[in-house]
Amino acid sequence: MCKTISPYSYKGSVSIVTGRLAIEDVRPQLSAGTYPSKAVVGELVPVSAQVWREGHDAISATLTITGPKDSQIAASPLHITMHQDEFNEDLVHAFFIPDVMGTWTFQVDAWSDPMRTWRHAVTKKIEAGQSEEELANDLIHGADLFDKAAKGVPDKSQRKVLQAIAKELRTHKEQLRTRVAPALSETTLSILAEHPLRELLTTGQPNAVLVERRDALVNSWYELFPRSTGGVDADGNPIHGTFETTARALNRVAKMGFDTVYFPPIHPIGEVHRKGKNNSLVPEPDDVGSPWAVGSAQGGHDTVHPQLGTIDDFKTLLQYAKKLGLEVAIDLALQAAPDHPWAVEHRDFFTSQPDGTIAYAENPPKKYQDIYPLNFDNNPTEIYAEIYKMVMFWVEIGVTTFRVDNPHTKPANFWQWLISKVHETNPDIIFLAEAFTRPARLYGLAKVGFSQSYTYFTWKTSKYELTRFAEEIAAMSDVCRPNLFVNTPDILHASLQYGGRAIFAIRAALAATMSPLWGVYSGYELFENQAVAPDSEEYLDSEKYQLRPRDFEAALNNGDSLEPYIATLNKIRREHPALQQLRQIHFHHAPNDNIIAYSKVDPVTGDAVLVVVNLDPHHDQETVLELDMSQIGQSPDASFTAHDLVTGRDFPWYARTFVRLSPWGDVAHILQLPKVEGAALAKIRERAVNDYRA
Numbered sequence: 001m002c003k004t005i006s007p008y009s010y011k012g013s014v015s016i017v018t019g020r021l022a023i024e025d026v027r028p029q030l031s032a033g034t035y036p037s038k039a040v041v042g043e044l045v046p047v048s049a050q051v052w053r054e055g056h057d058a059i060s061a062t063l064t065i066t067g068p069k070d071s072q073i074a075a076s077p078l079h080i081t082m083h084q085d086e087f088n089e090d091l092v093h094a095f096f097i098p099d100v101m102g103t104w105t106f107q108v109d110a111w112s113d114p115m116r117t118w119r120h121a122v123t124k125k126i127e128a129g130q131s132e133e134e135l136a137n138d139l140i141h142g143a144d145l146f147d148k149a150a151k152g153v154p155d156k157s158q159r160k161v162l163q164a165i166a167k168e169l170r171t172h173k174e175q176l177r178t179r180v181a182p183a184l185s186e187t188t189l190s191i192l193a194e195h196p197l198r199e200l201l202t203t204g205q206p207n208a209v210l211v212e213r214r215d216a217l218v219n220s221w222y223e224l225f226p227r228s229t230g231g232v233d234a235d236g237n238p239i240h241g242t243f244e245t246t247a248r249a250l251n252r253v254a255k256m257g258f259d260t261v262y263f264p265p266i267h268p269i270g271e272v273h274r275k276g277k278n279n280s281l282v283p284e285p286d287d288v289g290s291p292w293a294v295g296s297a298q299g300g301h302d303t304v305h306p307q308l309g310t311i312d313d314f315k316t317l318l319q320y321a322k323k324l325g326l327e328v329a330i331d332l333a334l335q336a337a338p339d340h341p342w343a344v345e346h347r348d349f350f351t352s353q354p355d356g357t358i359a360y361a362e363n364p365p366k367k368y369q370d371i372y373p374l375n376f377d378n379n380p381t382e383i384y385a386e387i388y389k390m391v392m393f394w395v396e397i398g399v400t401t402f403r404v405d406n407p408h409t410k411p412a413n414f415w416q417w418l419i420s421k422v423h424e425t426n427p428d429i430i431f432l433a434e435a436f437t438r439p440a441r442l443y444g445l446a447k448v449g450f451s452q453s454y455t456y457f458t459w460k461t462s463k464y465e466l467t468r469f470a471e472e473i474a475a476m477s478d479v480c481r482p483n484l485f486v487n488t489p490d491i492l493h494a495s496l497q498y499g500g501r502a503i504f505a506i507r508a509a510l511a512a513t514m515s516p517l518w519g520v521y522s523g524y525e526l527f528e529n530q531a532v533a534p535d536s537e538e539y540l541d542s543e544k545y546q547l548r549p550r551d552f553e554a555a556l557n558n559g560d561s562l563e564p565y566i567a568t569l570n571k572i573r574r575e576h577p578a579l580q581q582l583r584q585i586h587f588h589h590a591p592n593d594n595i596i597a598y599s600k601v602d603p604v605t606g607d608a609v610l611v612v613v614n615l616d617p618h619h620d621q622e623t624v625l626e627l628d629m630s631q632i633g634q635s636p637d638a639s640f641t642a643h644d645l646v647t648g649r650d651f652p653w654y655a656r657t658f659v660r661l662s663p664w665g666d667v668a669h670i671l672q673l674p675k676v677e678g679a680a681l682a683k684i685r686e687r688a689v690n691d692y693r694a
Helices: 114-127 136-150 156-170 176-184 186-194 243-255 311-323 341-345 380-397 412-425 439-447 463-475 494-498 500-514 552-557 563-575 678-693
Strands: 022-027 037-040 045-052 059-066 078-081 091-096 102-112 199-202 207-212 219-223 260-263 327-332 361-363 366-368 401-405 430-434 452-454 482-485 517-521 595-601 608-614 621-626 640-644 650-653 656-661 668-673
Touching (some): 059 091, 078 091, 091 678, 114 176, 136 156, 243 563, 311 380, 439 452, 463 500, 482 500, 494 500, 595 621, 656 668
Parallel strands (some): 037 207, 327 401, 401 430
């Protein structure tokens, strides 16, 4: 039996050869087993390994799964005979579907399969025309194997079947093929698959899988600033929003079908070195400052901005959001304004300059005079304790999701400690890493515990870039769950600045279908596209530094809103399991580089979706799309009806189909395909293992 282990203390190995047989390249396995791989409740988790031995005797493998105490298999581990790959006989694979959160373990054991060796030898010899006399030793050996196998079968009727085969092999009453036939029957193979005869057993090492709640993988995010929800006064001047006005704004967010609404920091904002509009160093008296400059004389990270309301008002907002089916995520920005209480009471939390001042944050050429970064090496014991206390303050209020600002500028071992400590008592807490950083850091943060991660999707615009990106995030699904935000308050990509309205629909369609996680920052639905300066990705009149009330209702009534399209995308995502999984995606050949096409098949239900997108926001594009029919569970010469989930239209579809998409009409087809079932679905699962290992 596998021993249940802590996901943060487990040590394993990439390649194991511990006994008579070889077990290598076991997957999923992260950093030689240092960290657990990722999964969520209800997700199909593929497991594979290379197993091999000398000579020609058959080798097989068993996958043993052990679940947490609340799982259906907690009392007794689940043993699954692994399948041998069709094209690589040394590759074995299987899968399991966790039913509860917690740390699961799996183990791959290799064993000599004398029954399969015997079947192969006898079949070949009979086909070669060898006589019963020539096969005498083989038949006796087979009878001995079936007697031995019968002893390991608990069911009496199945045991008798194997014993009868052994007896038949020892008699001389029937012709050779008739005597051997029962040993090769499907019934017999089924019994032996359930109760295999295993010799030379070589035991593998346990590997950990940390299973989180499903929202860690399948979720749609919407970002808004509560302070911008107050509308305007009679003279058109912005009014500072409150938690009460924010609650009213959530009705629209819920109507669009989002699951999580994310608020930038809701704490008091520093007044020392406060930034003005458009990041000005000279603020006006009415400038509200950047919410990421956390803290003032009014309080720090465990308080709320007084103009937004009180802690009780925030609790009321959480309850209202829950009624709407929304989860509230708050920002965890581990930094401080110069007038944050920490800067007075805990100067050793920061870096002191030679002149005695505290160093402010810089990312040349950007300067953040209003923000002091923490120094985790000065006084780690007190910093860790203070941050944990602060996080648990919000957890106890009812916050279950944190978007973490710039986690790659803090030590990775701190995050491992904090997240694991929070999960000890609250395993349902989700942490999203806002880390636009190098791959080693991005994936490293995911390994130490972050549930979700920002990515470079915003900058992937060409067909080549998008294809490579999507294939990478699928291949890394055991490591990282990518949240594809189409924009953020910091990122207004050039494609949105110059692509016109069509590009907003194009990017939304891509983000919503390439990953089970996607996000939208408020204003995207209004096609906001003006940068503060040429070659800048900063918004003009950025909401980071001022109130930005928006009249969403007027825009919707005037047909100047992307809200209906976004709502349609979220509805499609909710209804189609194919778009709720990350591991399986296949790109199909479209000769036109301005058209990208990919299919997704849910390996559990067989739900299948084909997405075809025009990447050109300025011109009609057409192509003859060439489908790899095997990847959608169809025969090469099949034809079927594809139902467009965006427009409701039906199209006849073939292996080669003409497609035309327009930026002034349908920028994308999101097509429901016939459900994949039976052997076709098994083939797709097997191909997914090979793609995953490529």
